[in-house]
Amino acid sequence: MKQPQSPSGTFITFEGIDGSGKSTQARLLADHLRDQGRDVVLTREPGGSPGAEEIRALVLQGDPDRWSAETEILLFTAARRDHLERTINPALAAGKIVICDRFADSTRMYQGLSRGDLRATVDQLHVLMIGREPDLTVLIDMDPDTGHARAKSRQTSEERFEDFGTDLQAQMRAGFLALATEFPERFRTIDGARAMETVAADVTRTVTDHLSSFG
Numbered sequence: 001m002k003q004p005q006s007p008s009g010t011f012i013t014f015e016g017i018d019g020s021g022k023s024t025q026a027r028l029l030a031d032h033l034r035d036q037g038r039d040v041v042l043t044r045e046p047g048g049s050p051g052a053e054e055i056r057a058l059v060l061q062g063d064p065d066r067w068s069a070e071t072e073i074l075l076f077t078a079a080r081r082d083h084l085e086r087t088i089n090p091a092l093a094a095g096k097i098v099i100c101d102r103f104a105d106s107t108r109m110y111q112g113l114s115r116g117d118l119r120a121t122v123d124q125l126h127v128l129m130i131g132r133e134p135d136l137t138v139l140i141d142m143d144p145d146t147g148h149a150r151a152k153s154r155q156t157s158e159e160r161f162e163d164f165g166t167d168l169q170a171q172m173r174a175g176f177l178a179l180a181t182e183f184p185e186r187f188r189t190i191d192g193a194r195a196m197e198t199v200a201a202d203v204t205r206t207v208t209d210h211l212s213s214f215g
Contacts, residue, residue, distance in 0.1 A: 012100070014026040016141065016142060021196065023101050026099050026101045029204065039094075043099070045080060047079070047083070048088070048100070049083045051079070055075055055078060069111060074125075103137075108175075136188065140190055143173075146193065
């Protein structure tokens with residue numbers, strides 16, 4: 001029996017450095033909520049719609065320096081806009097729970113911080129073209145060296161940011177923790193350096209508390 005859904009749905013994002021386990025935790029949460037009778041859309045960024053997936057291939061494969069920082073921000077914003085129009089907003093309008101592996105906070109970090117002081121540019125584009133923040137953001141916190149080793153062990157063709165090394169990972173971790181302080185109303189930080197099942201239990205408890213607070 002399906003549980004009652006809010007007409008406006010719920011938008012949950014997962015953030016964290018590469019190798020933190022956030023993608024696995026997003027999938028486990030989606031499976032759990034579906035088992036509870038919830039209507040869930042599991043998606044990712046960059047990507048999540050046909051057009052956005054094409055842009056994903058442009059930015060995550062090939063020479064990491066082939067795009068300027070400004071061009072890269074525009075590409076990610078274009079992908080996010082398409083994702084929002086074609087996947088996220090329709091699902092939320094239908095009262096579904098949308099779980100997204102990365103969203104605007106990743107752009108604030110990876111493009112807005114790592115390639116120059118461009119956070120203001122990222123935020124301006126976000127206000128102009130996106131205009132939406134998650135209802136809840138789960139930050140999976142992870143030691144940078146451990147996260148980098150995990151990310152490199154995947155050996156996929158999408159190594160756009162893993163190739164920047166552990167220094168970037170440390171910078172990104174500090175940046176994500178700063179975002180959690182900047183947006184305390186929607187961020188919940190969970191220690192990812194534990195057994196997957198333990199982390200998943202904390203994630204489930206956090207999300208269940210959030211959902212129950214809205215009926």
